[in-house]
Amino acid sequence: MTDSPLLALYHSLNAHYGDLEWWPADSAFEIAVGAILTQNTDWRNVEKALGNLKSANVLSIEAILETSTDQLEMLVRPSGYFRMKADRLKHLCEFLELNSFDALKKMGRDQARGRLLSVKGVGPETADDIVLYALDIPSFVIDTYTRRLLERFGLYSSKLKYPVLQAAFHQQLPEDASLFKQYHALIVEHAKVSCRKKPLCESCVLKDTCPQII
Ligand code: SF4
Known part of the structure; x- marks a missing residue:
């Protein structure tokens, strides 16, 4: 055929x-954060921002939610649009606090994708980055x-x-x-x-x- x-x-x-x-990351959460940071920028800049988050011990749902907006903006600054991305990361973390990766994976593609698309700042490309690479679901x-x-x-x-x-x-x-x-x-x-x-x-x-x- x-x-x-x-x-x-x-x-x-x-x-x-x-x-x-691809995608280089140590966890599903790092992939989800990278999916926000890579919006409108090269991966090189994302790596610098992820490096800052790791060095400051801020690469977790709890840590991002506890970090002040000013501090988070400073850490993700290398990825560009840093105010918008810091805000989007906060929204994503609020969502992930209530919807674990395991729970999303169990929902399957359409439902998980639909839930992700309800998060402020998550469009189709970002949602599919997360569904495919973090949840390991073909989208x-x-x-x-x-x-x-x-x-x-x-x-x-x-x-x-x-x-x-x-x-x-x-x-x-x-x-x-x-x-x-x-x-x-x-x-x-x-x-x-x-x-x-x-x-x-x-x-x-x-x-x-x-x-x-x-
Ligand atoms: S247009 Fe793109 S894919 Fe086609 S030959 Fe040129 S570089 Fe290759």
Whole structure:
């Protein structure tokens, strides 16, 4: 049987980049915090903010809730939008105090995702980061890199709504959290290496099959 277009793209990227072991974290909570901190910024900046939280012993639900807003803002400052992100972290922790990761996992994808989306500052991408990487439930993450690659690779318009693009992944891939994690990581890696804003098509691993070669 031939692979679906999205599964074929996965195999091409996977054969080239190999296992990327994303997301780097010591706990589900660290992943959830990283999912807020990574909004609108590079991972390098998230690492600095996470490093500050760890050094100050503030990487737990209780510690974040007990830390003053000023102090929390200072610790997450390297990730940008630090006032907004400190506020969002407080809201996330209030939520996680009442909804443990175990309880969310037992709810399954749709309910857990729905609960997360009710938290101030948690949109579809952040919710899926948490559902997929922290809860280990297959829920594909659609980000800017995904939209860019799908459009350039001639598969889907980048203007399609989040649920439409996500449904395409869910329909065409096996329901496998490890594969979803690796695929998202591959797309991010490929966007950094080749399919940048200004793409480096000449050295791209997909150049023989990509219709948008520039
Ligand atoms: S060939 Fe160019 S446009 Fe196509 S995926 Fe590679 S870098 Fe992106």
